[in-house]
Amino acid sequence: MSVATAQAQIFSVRNLNVWYGSQHALKDIELPIYKNEVTAIIGPSGCGKSTFIKTLNLMIQHVKRVRMSGELLYQERNLLDQGVDLVSLRKQVGMVFQKGNPFGKSIFENVAYGPRIHGMSKKKELEETVERALRDAFLWDEVKDRLHTSALGLSGGQQQRLCIARTIATRPEVLLMDEPTSALDPISTSKIEELAMQLKKDYTIVMVTHNMQQAARVSDRTAFFLMGELIEHDETGKIFSTPNDTRTENYVMGRFG
Amino acid sequence: MDGNTVRASSRLLKSTNKTALHLERRGKMTVMVCAFLIISAALSITIFLTVKGLDAFLENGVSIVDFLSSTNWNPTDHKSPTYGALSFIFGSFLVTILAACLAAPLGIGCAIFMTEIAPSWGKKVLQPVIELLVGVPSVVYGFIGLSVLVPFLRSVVGGQGFSVLAGTLVLAVMILPTVASIAADGLNSLPGGLREGSFALGATRWQTIWRVVLPAAMPTLLTAIVLGMARAFGEALAVQMVIGNVRTLPEALTDPAATLTTIITLNMGHTTFGSTENNVLWSLALILLAMSFFFILFIRYLSSRRKFS
Numbered sequence: 380m381s382v383a384t385a386q387a388q389i390f391s392v393r394n395l396n397v398w399y400g401s402q403h404a405l406k407d408i409e410l411p412i413y414k415n416e417v418t419a420i421i422g423p424s425g426c427g428k429s430t431f432i433k434t435l436n437l438m439i440q441h442v443k444r445v446r447m448s449g450e451l452l453y454q455e456r457n458l459l460d461q462g463v464d465l466v467s468l469r470k471q472v473g474m475v476f477q478k479g480n481p482f483g484k485s486i487f488e489n490v491a492y493g494p495r496i497h498g499m500s501k502k503k504e505l506e507e508t509v510e511r512a513l514r515d516a517f518l519w520d521e522v523k524d525r526l527h528t529s530a531l532g533l534s535g536g537q538q539q540r541l542c543i544a545r546t547i548a549t550r551p552e553v554l555l556m557d558e559p560t561s562a563l564d565p566i567s568t569s570k571i572e573e574l575a576m577q578l579k580k581d582y583t584i585v586m587v588t589h590n591m592q593q594a595a596r597v598s599d600r601t602a603f604f605l606m607g608e609l610i611e612h613d614e615t616g617k618i619f620s621t622p623n624d625t626r627t628e629n630y631v632m633g634r635f636g
Numbered sequence: 637m638d639g640n641t642v643r644a645s646s647r648l649l650k651s652t653n654k655t656a657l658h659l660e661r662r663g664k665m666t667v668m669v670c671a672f673l674i675i676s677a678a679l680s681i682t683i684f685l686t687v688k689g690l691d692a693f694l695e696n697g698v699s700i701v702d703f704l705s706s707t708n709w710n711p712t713d714h715k716s717p718t719y720g721a722l723s724f725i726f727g728s729f730l731v732t733i734l735a736a737c738l739a740a741p742l743g744i745g746c747a748i749f750m751t752e753i754a755p756s757w758g759k760k761v762l763q764p765v766i767e768l769l770v771g772v773p774s775v776v777y778g779f780i781g782l783s784v785l786v787p788f789l790r791s792v793v794g795g796q797g798f799s800v801l802a803g804t805l806v807l808a809v810m811i812l813p814t815v816a817s818i819a820a821d822g823l824n825s826l827p828g829g830l831r832e833g834s835f836a837l838g839a840t841r842w843q844t845i846w847r848v849v850l851p852a853a854m855p856t857l858l859t860a861i862v863l864g865m866a867r868a869f870g871e872a873l874a875v876q877m878v879i880g881n882v883r884t885l886p887e888a889l890t891d892p893a894a895t896l897t898t899i900i901t902l903n904m905g906h907t908t909f910g911s912t913e914n915n916v917l918w919s920l921a922l923i924l925l926a927m928s929f930f931f932i933l934f935i936r937y938l939s940s941r942r943k944f945s
Contacts, residue, residue: 438836443756469838476836480829483852492847493837542833549837 387414389553389583390435395449397430399442404430406607408449412553417575417584419598419615421591423635426604428587432555434458435585436472437465454552470497473546474555478562479538481530481545486513486522489530489541493549508548515581516544517574536567543574547582554578556586560593572597591631595619603627682925689922692719692915703919709883709899711913719916721896723885725923728895730800730886731875732868735807740861742808743815747860750816751823752845763820769813778874781806786878795890798880803893806874811864818863822856823849855938862938866931870924872897896920 390412397405405427412418420428433439434451437458451458458468470493481489490509491499499505509526513519518540522533530541539559546554556575560568575584575597588594594601595615602612603622611618611627622628629635692698698719702708706720746766750758785805790797830852834844850857872895880892881902900917907914 436836438832441832441835466838466840469836474836476829476832478829480827480833482830482833482848492834492839496837496839496843496847545833546837 386416388412389414389454390585391450391452393450393452395431395434395451396447397427397434397439398446400444404607405434408609410602410609410612412583412585413600414583415579415581416599417579417586417597419594419601420585420587420604421589421594421601421630422604423630424589425606427607428604429557431604432474432557432585432587435553435555436469436474437463438474440465466497470549471551472553472555473549473551474557475539475542475546475559477558479535479542481533481538481541483529483531485527486530486533486541487526490545490548493545497549509544512544512548513541515547515578516540517570517577518544534567536563536570539563539567539571540574543571543578547578551582553583553585556584558587558589561589568593591619591633603630605630685918685922685925688915688918689925690919692912692919696912696915698912698916698919703916707883707885711916717912719912721899721916721920721923723883724894724896724899724920726885727800727879727893728869728897728924730893731803731807731879731895732865734800734804735811735868736861736865738804738808739812739815739864743812743860743864744819744857746812746816747819747823748845748849750820752841752849758820763817766813766817766820770817774810774871774874775877777806777810778877781874781878789890793890796880796892798878798892799890800879800886800893801889803875803879803895804889806878807868807871810871810874811868814867815860815864818860819853819857822853822860825856826852855941859935859938862931862935866928869927869931870897872901876901896924900924 388411390410392408392410392412395405395408396403408431420431422428430439433442434447435453439445439447447459449459453468453472456463473493482492484492487509490512491505494505494508499508510519510523513522518537521537522541530538533541539562543554543559559575560571563571572593575586578584579599586594586598598615600612601615601618603610603618603624603626605626611622611624613622618627619631622631693700693703703719703721704725705722706718707723708718708720709723710718746762750762750766754762781802785802786797788797789795789799789802793801826849830848831844834848835841839847875895876898879894879898881894881898882892883894884891886893900920903913904917907917
């Protein structure tokens, strides 16, 4: 494999299994995730890619009757062990959802929410954090004059960028994006993609996507999931030009899925 | 062209089939009649109450200022009857507001428990139980109040037991299920993405409830409280059984009092239709109607402000 082992792994997934009740949703997943890269997770609906991304910040624990086994190392620490502090984990591993879900508060309060719950209370400090997060999410110029109006008045694409700003306001290490553009128009989509490519300087990004072109455009590495199994993972160029597995080839060529 | 296919141009025309048109019209007429019946019933009651309620002031010459500001209620005095209803207006507002103050935190707390803390158990056990409690007739609450609460208060806090406090407690228990079930519906109808978004930022369950869920559900929670208050304000029987029904202003929670509704139910039987005393009772009813209009308008206003992603 052409994976450069010298690079720092931020997540190292070994032998990960996830069950919903009796349904085996993820089977023996082995996947390294490298620092300051965009890793795309592709695969047809129901292949387990959303399940996988939700295990990385343990949001999966909010699902009923879920069981996990194996190793999910985040910075050398197994998240499947008892006693993981969810608050600090999620401060470090932020998540952006499929549908923009801003709170029914002002734009400012949406972005300030994360820093506030993690103990930031000085007005000056909050204002600086909010401005930096909104600038990093390319949203500042569009909203700087209406920071104190409701976030629900923003367009769908702006709401999604606001959610990204809200997530990076807590200065995470990793940014998980679960199909962040599936509900957006092409222009908003390209803004988010551009943003993802910018953000990888400071963050590690894991992005689930239905859109093969998106994975090809944005990501450094791609992992292909099928029916709960990880079929193949490699550098994106390799996956899209000369994959090892015929199933991967068929999928990226658009022959099924 | 065979018999079954219809040309596109004629499909676009309005149907000329007589029976279909007839059925269409008949259905429309039926629902329109239903709607007009309801509207006219509501309108007639309002007009009737307004006319009768104003009779005391216009026909019998009762002073509207005295009526609203005096606590002197003695309509049966032959020489100089007095019609000051302030004690009852005050009594109604007092028990309603106190009952809401008790029922609101308890009911909303209960709703949070049902929806956020123990959703599966709450939905299976607690919600049906609470809906059952909404349906318990008020006379049952009053009866329990009369036979359990009043003697209890008499022995613990002293006095007669029949008191503002007894009325408040009975009303609070009565409106608690209403508040809880409407609040729970409101919390359940919030989009799930709100909670997810908050958890994913590292918020604890308490932070999520307190800073995201409750603010988003606030209009519905207020609606729940106001609906509870409307029920409390209009309740007659249960309150009448425990409040003591005296004409004076209560000076303490342990004093007996009366409300608009209890005075109407107590006196409507022995006054003659058209007499001044009877007309003044209609004026009390008019106040009740005005208040329920106010409650409904307030709820409408709240639900118009209800918006979340």
